Amino acid sequence: MKQPPVNTNSISPPVLAVLLAILAVLSFAIGAMLLYCAVHPFGLSPPPPAVCWIAGTILVLLGIASAFGSYHYSRLPSRDAAAASVSSGSGSRANSAVHRPVGKVGVGGAAASEDVNVGALKSPDRAGIKFSMQDALLEQPVLQQAMGSLIEALIQAAPEHYSMIHLLVEARKVNGKTSILFTHGSPVLLNEYSTLVPESIANASFRVIDLLLRQDDSVPGFEVVLRKTAATKWDADVHRLDEPDGQRPRFPRYPLRVYGYGFSLAPPPDIVFRWARNLNPPAIMAAARKSSNAPFGQVQITFADSGPRVLLKDGVAKAEEVIQLSEGPKTSQWVIETPAFHTNWPDGFDLRYPLASKTRFDLLGEDDTLIFVQDPVPNDKVLDGMAADGQRETGRGKTPSGHEWIELGYEVGGARWRQRHYTRLVSRSMSFVVTAQCLQSLADKVFQSSGEFTESLNPTAKYS
Numbered sequence: 001m002k003q004p005p006v007n008t009n010s011i012s013p014p015v016l017a018v019l020l021a022i023l024a025v026l027s028f029a030i031g032a033m034l035l036y037c038a039v040h041p042f043g044l045s046p047p048p049p050a051v052c053w054i055a056g057t058i059l060v061l062l063g064i065a066s067a068f069g070s071y072h073y074s075r076l077p078s079r080d081a082a083a084a085s086v087s088s089g090s091g092s093r094a095n096s097a098v099h100r101p102v103g104k105v106g107v108g109g110a111a112a113s114e115d116v117n118v119g120a121l122k123s124p125d126r127a128g129i130k131f132s133m134q135d136a137l138l139e140q141p142v143l144q145q146a147m148g149s150l151i152e153a154l155i156q157a158a159p160e161h162y163s164m165i166h167l168l169v170e171a172r173k174v175n176g177k178t179s180i181l182f183t184h185g186s187p188v189l190l191n192e193y194s195t196l197v198p199e200s201i202a203n204a205s206f207r208v209i210d211l212l213l214r215q216d217d218s219v220p221g222f223e224v225v226l227r228k229t230a231a232t233k234w235d236a237d238v239h240r241l242d243e244p245d246g247q248r249p250r251f252p253r254y255p256l257r258v259y260g261y262g263f264s265l266a267p268p269p270d271i272v273f274r275w276a277r278n279l280n281p282p283a284i285m286a287a288a289r290k291s292s293n294a295p296f297g298q299v300q301i302t303f304a305d306s307g308p309r310v311l312l313k314d315g316v317a318k319a320e321e322v323i324q325l326s327e328g329p330k331t332s333q334w335v336i337e338t339p340a341f342h343t344n345w346p347d348g349f350d351l352r353y354p355l356a357s358k359t360r361f362d363l364l365g366e367d368d369t370l371i372f373v374q375d376p377v378p379n380d381k382v383l384d385g386m387a388a389d390g391q392r393e394t395g396r397g398k399t400p401s402g403h404e405w406i407e408l409g410y411e412v413g414g415a416r417w418r419q420r421h422y423t424r425l426v427s428r429s430m431s432f433v434v435t436a437q438c439l440q441s442l443a444d445k446v447f448q449s450s451g452e453f454t455e456s457l458n459p460t461a462k463y464s
Contacts, residue, residue: 017070024066031059133222133239136212143211147224150204151236154226157198162186163228166251167197169205170221170241171213172259172329179329180209180221181264183254187225195254195266195324212240225251253339253460256361258351260335261303264328267353268320274352274364275323277334277345286323297322336361340375341432343457346449363453369438371450373457379423379431386421386433394418399451407447409440416440420447422454432457 034056038049046052137144154165168183184201185193197205212219225237257266258275265284267273273288283302289295298313299322310319319325329335334345338360345351349363349371363371383406387393391408398404405422422434434457436450 020066020070024063024070027059027063027066031056031063034059132243136215137238140211143208146204146207146211147238150201150208151224151226151234153198153200153204154224155234157201158226162189164188165224165226165234167201167205167224168221168241168251168253169209169223171209171219173217174329174331177330178213179262179327180206181257181259181328182326183252185252187251190252191269193252193254193269195257195264196320196326218242223251255338256353257337258334258345259328259337260331260333260345262328262330263303263308264324264326265301266324268322268324271322272353273322274350276350277347279347284323288322299323301325337460340461341373341457341459343373343453346371346453348449365438365442365446365449367439367442369436369442369446371434371436371446371453374433374435376426376430376432376459378429379425380429382423382431382433383421391419399455401455403454405451405454418443418447420450422450424454424457426459432459 034047034052037043037046038052038056041049047055137147150167154167158165164186166183166185166187170181170183172179172181180202182195182197182202182205183193184195184197208222209219212222220241222238222240227235227237229235254266255269257264259265261282265275265286267286267288271288271290272292273286275287276285277283278285281302281304283300286299286301287296289297296314297316299316299319300311300313301319301323302309302311308325310325312319316322335342336345336351340360346363349365349369352362352364359372359374361372365371383396383404386406387408391410393406394409395407396405397407399422403422403424405420408419408421410417410419416439417437418440419435419437422436424432424434426432434450434454436446436453438446
């Protein structure tokens with residue numbers, strides 16, 4: 001396969017939108033003047049009417065095309081800012097420790113001949129990595145061909161309305177075995193992202209990552225971003241995930257996935273869901289709905305030695321309507337992963353996408369027990385301001401790894417409750433805040449789980 005030309009001076013979409021808007025205004029203005037001159041000649045030596053008609057019409061058409069192009073590129077995210085980037089949380093404060101009530105959620109193609117410009121990256125700072133994707137593509141014909149096949153598969157599989165295509169391929173090594181996790185969609189249409197990809201894209205991705213891992217077994221994965229520049233033309237950015245942040249764009253990561261025991265689970269976009277775990281036999285019971293008025297659909301996935309068995313309930317036509325199931329890392333526990341952090345899923349708790357909170361997810365236990373995580377906040381005396389009206393401090397301490405916590409006592413509806421807040425430092429100035437609340441009678445058991453949950457929490461993103 002012939003390698004497409006390399007484009008090293010790609011203009012970001014917002015800048016291009018402004019330039020096209022200026023061109024549209026100028027074209028309309030000059031074109032309108034020429035058309036007026038064709039009907040009412042003016043000036044000392046006006047052009048012939050035929051020339052005015054032709055030139056004016058061409059400029060008006062150019063203005064229309066430029067206006068359309070400006071509108072198209074204005075809808076695309078810039079290369080330097082993600083369409084849904086991870087917020088560092090600077091300048092924010094942790095929510096006070098008011099009791100959170102727990103709501104009830106039941107569980108019961110393009111042509112193969114299209115032109116692609118590959119490599120809109122500048123030469124990256126190579127400190128800390130053995131080679132950049134840009135260098136590897138230029139120097140290795142076999143990798144170049146494999147990447148070309150992947151880009152061709154992405155274009156052929158893309159819906160016609162896609163003006164951008166994004167593929168994130170992450171390599172996870174557990175106990176010497178590497179597994180691949182996918183994020184696929186369009187940054188312009190965040191509700192169409194998925195962790196599932198067509199077989200053609202999966203096979204082509206495996207070929208590329210296999211070639212990369214043969215050269216450097218520490219490669220964390222790679223990313224491909226395609227931008228449609230004309231009916232049959234695409235620009236492509238490709239890079240390793242460990243190339244410096246300043247040298248590559250930031251695009252969406254899947255908001256939440258759970259992996260473990262050789263599988264990856266993820267909710268479809270824009271749904272309310274609750275997942276429960278069964279220990280014997282090992283199974284996941286998932287319930288989901290699109291809106292508060294819609295009925296819940298349910299899927300049960302039972303994990304057996306022969307493979308997962310999927311049972312559809314409540315009118316669900318296919319499992320992907322409720323939960324996305326694919327291969328994943330073979331860890332010995334279920335791990336919850338968001339763009340900001342990853343942590344172990346504690347036994348005895350259901351996983352829920354929040355109905356009323358701004359957390360990335362909630363963990364629900366018996367008698368409305370709740371565990372949740374607030375994104376990083378300035379850690380200067382953050383625990384001192386956690387008590388709300390009606391709450392009193394009952395103790396302070398640290399987890400075995402040294403994460404500080406404060407415990408508060410209070411009453412709700414005549415019942416005694418306990419609330420514990422943990423800080424999990426992610427930098428010198430920032431920390432996650434993990435909150436657990438439960439009836440006082442359950443405090444010992446729940447706080448053991450929340451402490452282990454905090455110990456296992458590690459940042460996915462970088463914080464300063």
